[in-house]
Ligand code: SF4
């Protein structure tokens with residue numbers, strides 16, 4: 001055989017392949033190349049199966065299909081040749097996924113599950129006198145208020161919950177929502193109790209609930225707490241801004257269409273200092289989402305991933321993992337688009353959480369488990385599945401990148 005040598009791929013390059021395509025993604029330069037030639041795909045598979053090093057000779061390299069592949073790799077610092085020494089195969093520290101924790105072992109579930117929770121969303125009450133069109137759907141996409149037939153979160157269960165959360169080592173955020181929180185007389189008592197938790201508190205109000213509540217909002221000043229007013233339209237905006245004196249309050253503008261974006265753009269010309277963010281949601285606005293939210297290939301260039309990001313995408317959904325939701329009737333959810341995993345009137349939070357750790361939980365909903373992403377070569381590089389996708393029951397909010 002003519003001129004034996006080894007061709008290797010650098011350890012910082014991630015390789016993925018599906019039936020008809022293969023991708024090599026360089027986690028240092030963030031460049032990637034997709035190949036669809038069957039010979040090249042087979043060669044890439046061999047490379048991956050042989051820990052990124054494969055013996056080649058001049059005949060292999062000069063096969064026209066592989067010549068282009070190898071030249072692309074060499075020109076872009078994805079790989080190189082190394083001299084052949086009989087009996088000594090070079091070793092590349094190719095990326096392997098090692099999952100330390102076993103999510104299917106009962107012991108692990110019971111002992112370690114509370115360490116996984118870092119964000120808790122609590123609905124303190126469920127009643128509200130308004131009738132927003134989005135009430136039944138928006139809360140399944142973003143943190144926002146919703147009605148629930150149960151009026152208020154039971155005080156004694158609330159105290160027990162705080163005790164339990166105190167022992168959760170990674171617990172860092174607690175979101176407080178209603179119903180109409182402005183009509184919940186005990187809100188300040190509950191929030192004061194939350195101050196003892198070593199976690200950032202975020203309290204959400206819907207702007208339509210706030211007009212008669214501005215004086216209280218102005219006086220709210222809790223430790224380690226952010227208050228957010230959400231606008232679904234800009235009806236009350238001027239009145240609220242005129243009366244609001246609490247500079248610590250942030251704003252969220254919910255976006256459904258281009259009209260919303262234009263109005264907010266005009267308004268921001270007058271309020272330069274506003275601390276705000278935009279939250280797009282689905283509300284019979286597929287065309288808008290397709291135009292402005294769906295990902296395309298440019299997003300992958302901008303979305304600079306390292307090997308840890310990719311490994312994480314292989315095993316869990318970072319949009320969902322570690323988050324739990326508790327409604328005012330004490331139902332516990334790992335995701336509000338799924339069925340409850342427990343109820344705090346019957347069991348502890350830890351007992352409910354054991355039900356969040358299973359193969360089909362949203363915490364572990366990787367793109368390799370859903371159609372059509374499982375057949376797409378970008379499935380580990382794409383952003384994780386989002387609530388928007390769960391609500392739409394469409395797992396590929398992309399422009400046909402597959
Ligand atoms: S203000 Fe919030 S809770 Fe009340 S109806 Fe509207 S979305 Fe539902």
Ligand code: SF4
Pocket residue numbers: 367372373376377378379380382395396397398399400401402
């Ligand atoms: S959303 Fe799914 S189908 Fe679309 S590019 Fe990403 S992985 Fe591929």
